[in-house]
């Protein structure tokens with residue numbers, strides 16, 4: 001089969017399109033013909049060597065496609081499916097207590113096993129889920145990483161609820177859009193931060209009640225103005241270094257900052273005194289669980305969550321797709337199609 005192969009870590013040009021031989025699914029695995037694969041920040045971190053994987057490697061955590069062969073009788077050839085990328089071990093103390101996202105022994109599609117930047121992919125049958133009729137395979141491929149991350153951070157970790165005010169940093173990213181939609185679904189109000197004029201209108205369209213261009217306005221000042229000087233109950237942070245202090249300044253007493261990334265820098269510093277005196281919390285979060293994904297998929301099937309597709313590239317254009325993501329030229333999900 002054809003695939004985008006990573007043979008060395010480095011810039012986008014290290015992504016090479018070529019033949020990799022055919023996949024042989026194991027006894028419990030489904031063979032899937034890939035129709036769409038998501039491009040994620042984690043792919044960039046693997047490509048650059050920040051997250052180590054065994055080389056040669058095929059990236060791609062988000063995958064949707066059609067079943068070619070399956071050991072599970074409920075999955076038939078031609079069925080439209082999406083893969084939940086994580087397969088926890090089911091035996092460790094985290095799995096035993098239902099905290100599957102903490103499992104240290106599990107496998108992840110596109111990381112510890114070959115992913116969706118290819119014509120075909122294999123996945124354990126338990127992780128292969130039928131796509132509801134109302135959803136295209138492209139939309140389905142845009143869901144797992146972004147929507148499970150936003151769901152887990154806002155609902156499970158930060159305890160979002162009706163009437164709460166949420167600041168979404170990176171409002172034009174896949175996670176940012178997912179977070180905006182999920183927050184609105186919960187009856188919360190979203191202030192979304194973007195970095196370009198043309199993204200403002202689009203951020204309003206996905207549900208934000210206030211959109212701030214961080215290059216043009218003082219975010220802290222505007223957030224305080226919009227919240228009667230109190231700040232927001234939840235900040236969803238993903239930039240890391242450059243926005244950390246401002247993010248904390250936007251947080252209300254008793255508020256929660258939940259961080260799901262460090263796209264612009266890993267190391268942060270902040271004044272701990274106002275932080276503890278205001279009884280605030282910081283939570284590290286990431287990919288959610290398969291049961292959360294089933295809820296996301298159900299809501300997306302009913303049109304209550306609707307992923308925004310930025311651009312679809314062919315597999316051969318994986319290098320350009322990574323450049324677009326890294327340059328922040330996108331609004332929504334970047335996909336690859338074999």
Ligand SMILES: [Zn+2]
Nearest residue numbers: 089092095103
């Ligand atoms: Zn486990």
